[in-house]
Amino acid sequence: MTMTITALTLDLDDTLWPVMPTLLRAEAVLQDWLRAHAPATAAAFDVPTLQRLRGEVGRRHPALAHDLTALRLITLREALAAAGDDPALAEPAFTVFFAERQRVQWYGDVRPALERLAARFPLLALSNGNAELAATGLAPYFVGAVSARSCGVAKPAVRIFEAACAELRCTAGQVMHVGDDWTLDVVGARRAGLHTAWIRRPEAALHRGPASADADDAPAGLHLHLDDLLVLADALGA
Template sequence: MPPTARADNPRMTIRALTLDLDDTLWPLLPTLLRAERAMHDWLAEHAPATARMHGIDAMRELRAEVGRRHPGLAHDLSQLRRVSLLEALRAAGDDPALAEPAFDAFFDARQQVVFYDEVADALDRLASRHRLLAVSNGNADLAATGLSRWFAGSVSARQAGVAKPDPRIFHQACAALDCAPDAVMHVGDDHAADIVGARAAGLHSAWLRREPERVGRIEIDPCAPSGHHWVIGDLTVLADRLLAD
């Protein structure tokens, strides 16, 4: 087979997929709102002074302030939230030891995700032909979210020590898959973090844009470098393209 035929055939060049999670497999905002409410309700019961001093909006502001003071926590959102909780509890005169169970209340609720409609079926199809690895700046857990039946593993920003779009997190993912970057496609919704980062690391890319007019559509990204770089409206069209006979 001529080299050009191999280069034009994604089934022959792409051995594995890395996927973003938040806003790619489920909507993030309602998930976070539920988790923040669960944490606030826990604080209201167990640390009422903290709950009165730091409502949900005030806790968000504190977390942003802590992030500005501790830029080294940018890749570890769980630790950033723990540090914010510690500061809130101390400021209110509550027991700092309550930070960990308060975080657990947030974390448990944060795993209660609702997949986009096509996700489960598309992952069934994709996992039948490709190894899947999650690459996320967030703190979703594969087992708790129900993703472990499809995914071989995950590389988080906390584990990698850097966040997307740093190419190093993508290179760690490729190493975990035992694949060269040009044998992996990354799928994600955030152009700066997912697509720019993946391309800089040498991966193929699929930019997921869930606008209604794009559902069921797949396009070649005209601004992308050589390789397979697509703009997709949902995961079904990605599975259709990669699994086409």
Template sequence: MHFQVRAITLDLDDTLWPFAPIGARVERVLHDWLLQHCPRTAEQFPIEAMRALREAVYVERPDLSHDFSQLRMLSLIRAMELSGDDPAHADAAFETFYAERNRVEFYPDSLAALERLAARVPLAAISNGNADLARIGVHHHFAFQLGAREHGTPKPAASIFHAACTQLAIAPGEVLHVGDDIEMDVVGAHRAGLRSCWINREGHTWPHELIRPDLEFTTLAALADWLDAAHQPDTAAA
């Protein structure tokens, strides 16, 4: 299938890099920091207990469901207060977490594919997570990054897709959204009027009958191949 694509919006976690290794690693690194600087907090809230506290804070603050960074900070402050440590340490603890959160390992095809895609059309990142493309070192491939925290509403809300299209100054129907998540990325983009591409690295079966992605690939490199082919001049009439 070929159609006009004037810009691409990209999900980040589990599209450009796997998130599971990051999620496991940041908890260990944060706990090690707490052991050194806030030992009472580390003792009262080892990794499992800290995770449970964080989930409780999430339930308490549904108004911050779009802001993982603020929820993480509130969880750290709560843990330190309950443990008798100085909550002033929360800023340094968060920075330790956030530096590790942005230490990503790209899928093998991602970096080369990003460069190829950016050479064809403008790229913008749309993410519910709190990755920082500047810290990661790939911001130069993107026109901008739009997070749920900055926008105020997460995917799959149509408004975050429309905000990206407005910033790109391109109509939704000419923007292709690319991501791994069936509901957040593909269904969300479809309902917002964008084209959609499902990056299905694990070979999952599509679950919906009435909504389907416009494109489906197992790698980002395959999308770059498709976009290259779509930009080749039509020589059929030559």
């Protein structure tokens, strides 16, 4: 069945790097910037308070659930306004956060595995997050990217997987999606007709999915349950 796979889509956050340390560092850098440029906001909104506000913003703007950039900008504008600072500072504040958010630390298997996989298959990034290939150093391995923000809908919606297949000029049955989240990555991709590889890294603090990798309730197709991307490269003969 691996002979039918002609392209791969890969999730980014928590599949190629641990995302929580990246976000916590970016939040800390943002707080430093706010203390220097909007001290009233920094005093009123520490990281947990900003996170709670962002959750409230998300609940008030469900149509923007796919656009994390928009939600963060709205959150910053509201926090700045509430503290009496200039809401126009939201854009430069987000720029500082976003630059730090791109400074990711790849898992150790990622570079050698992507070198092997990219030599065999076209690779497309498929993410609900707002990491950018060029800024994270991944661009040389990928032919492109489809994000929830660019597509207008987030995983596990079938439409984002269909958009990825269209970008690759492949049918769903020719594509394998690789990701760490059972619902967003595995269930979503299989409902769209893609093959799947579920990456459950032993070092990850949280495995988002069932204890079993059973996917019998999904459409027919190849489903792999793997510890890292090098094992995937081996399994696909890359």
